[in-house]
Structure formats: structure tokens, C-alpha cells
Amino acid sequence: MAAQTILQKLEILADAAKYDASCASSGTAKKNSLGGKGIGSTEGMGICHAYAPDGRCISLLKILLTNHCIFDCHYCVNRKSSNVARARFTPQEVVDLTLAFYRRNYIEGLFLSSGIVKSSNHTMEQIVEVARILREEHDFRGYIHLKTIPEADPEIVHQAGLYADRVSINVELPTDSGLTRLAPDKDARQIEGAMGKVKADLVEAKDARKRFRHAPRFAPAGQSTQMIVGADAATDADIVGKASRLYDNFRLRRVYYSAFSPIPDASAVLPLKRPPLIREHRLYQSDWLMRFYGYKPSDVMQATEADGNLPLDIDPKLAWALKFREAFPVDVNRASKEQLLRVPGLGVKAVGKILASRRHRALRLDDVALLTQSITKVRPFICTVDWRPVTLTDRADLRSLLAPKTEQLELFAA
């Protein structure tokens, strides 16, 4: 077989990496290349250098070092028994590609993952080697996200954290039984053990930096994880519960959800139809509610329907409000921040604006309209000086009034 060109390898190994949802480059320590020998900077805010037609941000060069793998996880396109084209980059090739893209301002940095070759330790060493060359030989100060392998030696994983801005370990599936069934070579306890170890390293490094200014940084952008939605029977309530447990136990920065999507050469254990993309979206919305709106996991679970899933036609915040109508209407001129954050249609920014403005004037409905995206959505749940939703909140058909009209997407989808 003729040797593959860089272009052919890139095609295979980028394609193989696209099922990973995360591409964030935000939240790391500020650094720049002034006074250094190389290039690169991170200034807090992540930058999306392009968007693909799937609506996802392209921020990092997201590739696998290799898609050869000794594991046989059913949902994964790279599993051992899958019949896909295989390729393998050398660490130096990844380094060259990263720098060439970075110099042209295509990317914020590198997100490197890999199939397991030879052994977990060997693979992890190769991943770390790429980061080492970038950081030490080229003084690269852009963003590096390394996927770590739970089965690898903690010492090598620790090394990864010293070079990387972020490390992540995928929990893959929301339930342990799903993991046993679909990822027979993986072990939930081992994954969580590795996440616990990374958390301990993060805490220790942060503490050391407080006491010694030059203590080495350890993954300043923290750790994240990913769950596949729709490949097993887990309900949204299961998923939200799992996510909040992960946030609490391992201080994760983010839990990413990836709607299971049909992969080439799929295993027969998997569902063949993709779950509706909107389900992933609803989960992210509930994630947002918990992270920024003060909802507890139990609140989100109350918003689920009888089957344990969040409604698809309306967002979880509206679903919660419709179930707990006694909490409304909320007086925008008096209510607390927490109460305002529960109003469907009011975001964190709008609430901030309302709180600031009401010190200057008694807000009328028109004023609120100026501060929000859509007053029609908000109106049934608030009172202002000149507005009370007397008839609206009690209406039985409120849901259908507020739910977005069904989109006629199928007409064009064919």
C-alpha cells in the first residue's frame, strides 16, 4: 500500500474526531507570545475561527493521533470491528500541522485525542509527546486540549495536564449499564477514578500557585467530559442527574452532550435512527438553567414529562413554569433576582437590566419589552405597573399558545 499523504491522513483523522462535541477554547489562563520564542495567545474568551454547516464552531484543530483502536465500543466509528479506513499521524506531523494552521489564524490551538494502540500507556505517551514538542520546542502558547485515557498511568495523565489548557475524559454513556452494554472494554469506576485524580491534581496545583508564584500550572481551563445521548435507554432525568453528580464530584467545567448520530459501518446493537437533535439542545438548555439560573437538578427533573424526558416542543424553563403556575406572575418591579430568573423569556442579561433600570423608574410593559427579546413570551408570567396577566396564566391552552409553531422542515429535508 502506498504511504498516505498528510492530506489523506488529515481527511481520515479529522473525520474520525468529529463525533466529539467539544471545541471550546475558553476559560484558560491568559498568556501571549510577547517575550517568547514562538507564537500563540489565549485571552480568556474563546474564538470560533469558522463554523461548519452543522452549526458547530471550529475553534481547534480537532483530530485523532490515530484511529486504530484495540477497543470495541459499539457507538464508536473507530471501534476495532469497524470497517473504516485507518491512518496514523506521527507526533511531529501533528505539531507541524497545528503550527501551520495557527500561523494563518485558522485555529486557536489543538484538540488531540486518539484511538488506543498497543496499550493505553503507549497511546497516552504519544499524545503527551505532541504537547511537549509544541510547548517546549516551539514555545507554543495557544490552546491545547488533550483527551486523556482513563486506563493510562496517572503519572502520564498528570504530565498531560502540565502541558494542556484543558484535559477531558469521556464518561461516554449516562448509565453504567449502558456503558457495560455498548462499551464493553470500558469501566465506569475506572473513568470516574481518573476524573477524581485529575480533580485532585487541579486542586493541588491551584493551591500551590497561591503559595508559590512560579508553581507549574495544571490544566488552567479545567476538565470536561462528554455523554452520548440517545444510544441507550437513559432518560433526560437520568442524564441531568448524572451530569449534576459529575459537576459536583469532579468540579467539571462542562458536560458536553452529543446526540448519537448514525455512523458509517454501525454496530447492530445501536438504534439506527438518530435521536432528534432538539433533544441535545434541550439538555444543553437544562445544563444552562443549572449553571446560570439557579435551578437545582431536582427542579429540572420536575420539568420532565411522564417518560422522564424533557418536552421537545417547549424549552425546559417554560415547561417548569407551566407546571408551577402558582409561582407566577412575578412583579418585575419587586421580585427578587431568583424569581425573575425563573420567568420564561428572561435571560440573565435581561434580568440584570431590569434590576438596574427599576431603580430609576417603575417599569411598564413597554419598558420591559425594550429589555427583552420577545415580550409575548414573557407577558403571561409578569406584572408591571400597567399590566397583569389575569386571564392568561389560568388558561389551559397556554402551552399551545406559547409553544413555537411546528416548523415545516420536512418539506425541504428530502
Next chain:
Amino acid sequence: MTALQHVKLGTYYVVHLPEADDFDFWRERARALVQCDVPPDRIAWVEPGGSGDLFAHGERRMPVPPMDAKPVRANRRFVSLARNAILHSDPERFALLYRVLWRLQSNPRMMEDKADPDVRRVEELDKNVRRDSHKMHAFVRFRLVESEANSGEGEVGEHYVAWFEPEHHILRANAGFFMRRFSNMRWSILTPRGSLHWDGETMSEGPPAERHDAPGGDPMEDLWRTYYASIFNPARLKIGAMLKEMPKKYWKNMPEASLIPDLIAGAQGREAKMVEKGALEFEERPDTLAAIDKAIHACRKCPIGSLDNHAVMGEGPQDAALMIVGEQPGDQEDQIGRPFVGPAGQLLDAHLEKVGIDRRSSYVTNAVKHFKYVQRGKRRLHQNPGAKEIDTCRWWIESEREIVKPKLVLAMGASAARSVLGKTVSITKVRGAPIALEDGSELWVTAHPSYLLRLEGAAREEQARLFDADLAAVKARLEELA
């Protein structure tokens, strides 16, 4: 500019700004005008290239504030907003900011009133400019030109040049970002509003440029386009989300954007093909054994189904407590159409009888429903099914398990174990103990009887003993469960 000694009532002042983004100049003039009590509607602010002639009759000399003038008040929030909003291309921005500054003197907390139209407009300008800056950080694309000019320190003349068309006057304000990021690189950013050049040590400004001043391509762009096309997941098309963040106006200067129309057009077709190629249109599980029997005869989801053979359905009572799973039908099973009737089947029967398990009350089936073989002359030689084939056929065995709902599954051989567990296990390691299954039933694993057939002498005796022991354990467990 000479100063006017006294403020004349009703005078119309015209202020010419030296640069469109000169905040410090605006601030200095605005401060003096506020101190002289000049109301907003008596000032025209004119930027370079702006329509200054309309105000030819206006007073160009600045008034001098009285000695006892009060200091001008402005909170930090206003200053930071104004510094950024002034980069906006709206010609009204200077007047707007002056009006807000004027009003702030009597209402110092005015910036908090987010419902005020002036405050809203300033915030909107600021937001637009921030977005434009952010998109510049994101969408500038450098192209490499090899220049002869050596930068001195042995570095070969690598020079990276970009062409970008910002919507607002943001170029100078963002010089620092690119300098901090590419400090050891020689680069230039050319725009219709001016240009920036960094040589690794100093920044210099140049005149407005045109598109053809920048290089037309870069070999690396092929790799970048390959990456862009490969990272895109055709199973999830969200064109609206893309357009919201990457509006078409930016496309013409982004090498990857030329691919977008084709990627979208191909996406739906590609996904349909992907699903079809896996031939995975098992959408609903069959809910009777007869339906499975019918379906497996038409199954061509793996290559075995396409050989010259017949599907062999499992047999036994639908409410059997024990399900026995073998590997696949052999030559005789294929001809007769029943499981375990060949030599291995006869051996199995003998052992079942020995330990006292009634085959007729068990459900007997195979992991793979068709006979896999290679033709050698007149004989069809048995071939082991591959992992992928077993996995494909799991659909059927899972359907059977769902209908029969056995309390105990006995998997004979590695293929059968894989078809129940989804992973390959070692028989020697797992035999002799139950493995809990997701549906509450349990799995016992033992060797396949055909393995015994291939052994001779002491080895066969040893294996037969182990096989019997496994069967006896299954029988004991069945009685416990009953």
C-alpha cells in the same frame, strides 16, 4: 486651533476629528464643551471624509472654559463604553456620546437605566463594535509570502499577509491582539480603512489597501479545506446556526467558505446513504417468533446471508426458562432447517440427557442465523463468523430473548457469548459462574460441543467433564430459579 475667549450664546460649533477612531481627541473637546455649557444641539462633529461643508458657517474655534468651571463627571462604565462605541461607523456616534455625557452631568447614574433610548443606543454601538472586533480575531486569514527581504536574524523572510474588510473603525484598536498572538512572526493586515505591519519588534501603520495588494492563495489552504470538510458532520445540518455566527459577508475572504454550498447539498444525501449502506433499516423489532422466522430468511445484512444457504430459526417453547445459544447452523442444520441436529447437536443431546435437562422444554437457537462456509469441492467447510457478523445478528437474538424471556441463557462457545454480551470473553475465565444481564436474567457460558468433537483422548475426557459440570450447574440454578 485658536481658542475663542468667550462663549457666545447661540453659537454653532463645528469639531473636526483628525481620525475616525480618535477617542482621546473627542474626550478632550467634549470635556471643554460641557464645561462651557454648550448644549448638544449646538455642536456638529465631523470625521475625516465626513460632510463638513454643510457646517461651513459654524464656529471652528473652541470655547475656553471659565476658570471656575466644574469638573466634568463621567463614570467608568460610560468611559469604557464610549471608548469602544466611538469605533462604530455610524456618523452620529460623536453627537450621541456627547449627548449622553451632557445628560450624565445632571443624572450621574443614568447609565443604569437600560430602558433609556440613548443608553440603549450606546450599548448597541458598543456591542456591534465588539462583535466586529471579535469576528476580526476569528476570520482574518493570513497567507504566506516568501519575501527576499531577510528580517536580519537568519530568519528566512516568511511574511504572512491578510486582507480583511471590517465594518467599523476597529483596525488600530485590535493591533494589540494580533501583536500579542503573533509576536514572533512578520505579518501585515490590509484593509480598505488602512493597514498594519508588524516585523517582530515594531508596529507600523500604512495607507488603505485593496484586495489585490494581498496574496491570492496559500498551498496550506488545501489542507485547511480538507479539514473543514472532514470535521463537518453531515448527520446534523444547522445552516441557520452557521449563518448567524458566520454571515455571508465574511465568506469571500475565507478560503473554506467556497465549500459550503456543496457540503450542504451533499449532506442529506450522504446521511441517507450512510444509513442505507449499513442496510440498517431494522426499525421495529419483530414481536413474534414467527415474524423473526420470516424476517431472518430475507436478512442480507451481512455477507453470510448472501451465500447459498437457508436461515435456521431457533426452536422450543415460547415460555422456556432456559435458552441455549450455539454459534451458527452447520451443514446438516442448514439442509434440514433445524438447530443442533448434526454431530454437535447429537453430542449436546447426549450430555443434556446425562445431566437431566430436557431439551424439548428449552429454547435452542444460534448466535448467527445462517451457515457460513467455504466450498471445497463437494464439501461445504464450516467457517467461524466474524465479530461484525455476530454483532449484526445480535438484532435477532435480542429479539428472541425479548419474546421468550428466559430466566437463564446458556451460551455455548465464544461466538454465542459475544452475541449475548456484546464483547468477546474468554470461556475459561467466565465459565461456571452466572453473569447478570440487563433484563434481569443471567448468562452462563460454556464451551461449544463441537469443540469436544475436535479433541481426543484425555483432553476430550477432561473437557467433557467440564461441560457436564457446567450443564449440571445450570440445571441446579434453574431449579433454584423455578
